[in-house]
Amino acid sequence: MKKPKKPKRPMLAFAVTEIDDHTGGIVWARTKKAARIKGAARWGYDEPAYVTCRREPWADRFHSKPLPVWVMVANGWHFDCLGCGIRIDEDLPNWQDRCGADDTFRDMLREARRYRKWTPQCVIGHQHSDVFCSQDCKDADDAYRAACKRKEAHAISVFQAKVLKRFPGVTLVTDRDRMHPHAYATSRKRGIVVQQVSVEFEFPGMRYGPASLRWDSPFSSSYRKVEKPYFSCCNGDRAAFEAYAAATRRAAQEPTDRDHP
Ligand SMILES: [Zn+2]
Structure with a gap:
């Protein structure tokens, strides 16, 4: 047994x-x-x-x-909102606690109105997802990200057109899994601006890897602080790329400093 x-x-x-x-x-x-x-x-x-x-x-x-964040908040946990950065805890509606000496009466009023009807159930997200203080905040963040994506897509298409204009015989690389092409837009004082664009292409004579046309904002954290878009390629392909560029130069125009995205 x-x-x-x-x-x-x-x-x-x-x-x-x-x-x-x-x-x-x-x-x-x-x-x-x-x-x-x-x-x-x-x-x-x-x-x-x-x-x-x-x-x-x-x-x-x-x-x-999935463990909803609002249940965690109701049990004493706190999070930072991915949209507005506010600390999400049970005291969120107590706007007085968050006002500092620099806040105007208008700021206080806005805070008071914004969280007047807030309860922990308004929190969007679960333990391992993005967390937002409210649906409004998530909607605003979604709209911001969509606007960034549109700017990035536009910058990429402008740069791809530049590459094809300068090198009509190349093949654009569109391997999205490896982030090629790539652009990065973010919010600055004057709205959403593109900070970096890079598009890659395969050219006749290439052996090691695609060449690229790239631009970095002088404000971006990139190590190369140049204002003009520039072409680059793998070290091993340099001679081949320069020969190809020389052979095609007559019909081409170099990118100018007016070519910012
Ligand atoms: Zn928020």
């Missing part, structure tokens, strides 16, 4: 947080020790001594389901 199997212990929720900066989250495990190891792998550099671990029975029912 076989020995009856011991019933498995249920999965329980534990809060695991890093001991210094208190970042962490909820993990589910059968024992506290297992939860600590699991949490340390995520938030404590794989070192169980770097995290604290405590039981959070309210989160048991979310095992193998």
Whole structure:
């Protein structure tokens, strides 16, 4: 006769947080020790001594389901809104706490109105997703990202047209998995502006890799602070690219400094 199997212990929720900066989250495990190891792998550099671990029975029912952030907020957790950066906690509607000496009456009024009807249920997101303080904030962020994407797509198409104008015989590289072509737009004082564009192309005689036409804003963090778009290629292809450029130069126009995206 076989020995009856011991019933498995249920999965329980534990809060695991890093001991210094208190970042962490909820993990589910059968024992506290297992939860600590699991949490340390995520938030404590794989070192169980770097995290604290405590039981959070309210989160048991979310095992193998997305844990909504609003439930965490209602249980004392706090997050930063990805859209406006505000700290999301249960005190969010208390606008008085957030006003500083530099805030005008208008700022205070705006804050008071914005979160007048706010409850933790307004928070968008779950434990491992982007988190927004409200649907309005998410909508504004979505619109901003879409506008950036449009600017980036336009900059890429302008640069690709420049490449084909200068080198009509090349093949544009459109390997989106490897971020080719690439553009980056972000918000600056005068609105959304493109900071960087790079489009790649294969040219006759190429052996090592595609050449590119690239531009970096002088304000971008790139190491190369030039204002004009420039062509570049792999070191090993330099002679081939220069020969190809020389052979095609007659019909071509070099990019000018008016060619900014
Ligand atoms: Zn927000």
